[in-house]
Amino acid sequence: MNMPLQQRGIPASRLSLGCMGFGGEWDASKPITGEHVKQAHEAVEAALGAGIHFFDHANIYTRGKAEKVFGQVLKERPGLREQIIIQSKCGIRLYDGDDEAPGRYDFSKEHIIASVDDSLKRLGIPYLDILLLHRPDPLMDRYEVAEALHQLKFSGKVRYFGVSNMSAGQIRLLQSALGEPLIVNQLEMSLLKAGFVETGVNVNQAVAADNVFPEGTLEYCQLENIQLQAWSPLAQGLFSGRSTADQSEAVQNTAALVKRYAEEKNTAPEAIVLAWLLKHPAQIQPVIGTVNPQRIAACGEAVHVTLTREEWYKLFITSRGRAMA
Numbered sequence: 418m419n420m421p422l423q424q425r426g427i428p429a430s431r432l433s434l435g436c437m438g439f440g441g442e443w444d445a446s447k448p449i450t451g452e453h454v455k456q457a458h459e460a461v462e463a464a465l466g467a468g469i470h471f472f473d474h475a476n477i478y479t480r481g482k483a484e485k486v487f488g489q490v491l492k493e494r495p496g497l498r499e500q501i502i503i504q505s506k507c508g509i510r511l512y513d514g515d516d517e518a519p520g521r522y523d524f525s526k527e528h529i530i531a532s533v534d535d536s537l538k539r540l541g542i543p544y545l546d547i548l549l550l551h552r553p554d555p556l557m558d559r560y561e562v563a564e565a566l567h568q569l570k571f572s573g574k575v576r577y578f579g580v581s582n583m584s585a586g587q588i589r590l591l592q593s594a595l596g597e598p599l600i601v602n603q604l605e606m607s608l609l610k611a612g613f614v615e616t617g618v619n620v621n622q623a624v625a626a627d628n629v630f631p632e633g634t635l636e637y638c639q640l641e642n643i644q645l646q647a648w649s650p651l652a653q654g655l656f657s658g659r660s661t662a663d664q665s666e667a668v669q670n671t672a673a674l675v676k677r678y679a680e681e682k683n684t685a686p687e688a689i690v691l692a693w694l695l696k697h698p699a700q701i702q703p704v705i706g707t708v709n710p711q712r713i714a715a716c717g718e719a720v721h722v723t724l725t726r727e728e729w730y731k732l733f734i735t736s737r738g739r740a741m742a
């Protein structure tokens with residue numbers, strides 16, 4: 418079975434490299450250095466070597482520096498643009514010191530169009546392959562968004578559109594005003610944030626109190642052939658090497674189980690963590706956020722790992738800390 422993006426003729430790789438860590442710190446006053454550019458070159462090289470040619474950006478990552486550094490890599494590596502898929506996002510406005518203008522979401526036509534123009538300028542490219550609306554703006558006027566997306570599509574600045582952190586209902590509402598299909602929904606999904614599984618298995622049961630994953634979203638995206646992308650799929654390394662000393666017993670036990678499976682399958686712990694997401698029939702695309710070349714290579718091994726049903730459930734049960742009902 419192909420991923421939804423592939424079914425639409427978009428040759429996406431099974432994994433995506435998230436570029437939130439490119440460009441150093443989020444402090445806008447700290448300039449981009451040669452070291453940041455070198456790091457980005459090495460991460461891109463490692464990604465390509467691991468079969469990853471799908472790159473996830475956002476206009477806000479490291480306050481624009483991530484896109485700028487990536488643009489530098491594209492400039493210094495002719496031919497790269499044609500080999501890769503570039504996705505970016507807009508719709509979040511960060512607090513920039515003006516107390517009258519708090520950090521907020523903004524789906525106004527003006528902001529969407531200006532954000533894309535700025536991203537293209539930083540990346541040094543004429544079009545984005547995919548643009549995601551980053552987080553749902555409660556003041557969203559779907560017809561205004563439709564005008565913005567229409568303009569971006571017909572000016573050739575964006576090829577495809579999607580959303581992030583949206584429920585099925587929110588996507589349906591927005592889609593009802595659009596001429597273009599929304600083809601991606603990016604949400605937090607991992608062994609640590611397994612709400613996407615909990616929602617399904619808790620139907621007709623007492624729902625886990627901490628589960629915030631919107632019911633019906635997974636099903637809706639599958640029905641509409643919308644690519645689900647998982648952000649923070651590595652849980653920032655919690656199960657694959659980061660210290661778990663101050664973590665819960667469930668996290669510690671899961672890290673130990675991941676390590677055991679990795680040893681048994683002669684692969685990296687990162688590959689086990691991602692293989693758990695990859696086994697889901699929705700064909701979820703993990704968006705890994707590491708800039709470390711060795712870790713990127715370790716993640717790439719995930720596509721060669723097969724977990725049995727029993728191993729998949731044992732990982733899920735260990736991470737949730739309780740047996741299935």
Ligand SMILES: NC(=O)c1ccc[n+]([C@@H]2O[C@H](COP(=O)([O-])OP(=O)(O)OC[C@H]3O[C@@H](n4cnc5c(N)ncnc54)[C@H](OP(=O)(O)O)[C@@H]3O)[C@@H](O)[C@H]2O)c1
Pocket residue numbers: 434435436437438473474551581582603604647648649650651652653654655657658659704705706707708709712
């Ligand atoms: N749509 C959204 O709202 C949204 C929100 C957040 C993120 N995202 C996207 O998702 C991508 C991934 O998110 P993420 O970076 O939060 O999650 P992640 O892939 O789960 O974690 C990556 C982070 O964890 C660190 N890490 C991984 N393994 C480690 C280990 N063994 N020891 C120590 N540190 C380790 C990495 O550091 P190193 O770089 O040193 O390996 C990196 O900072 C982002 O780049 C972005 O593209 C989207």
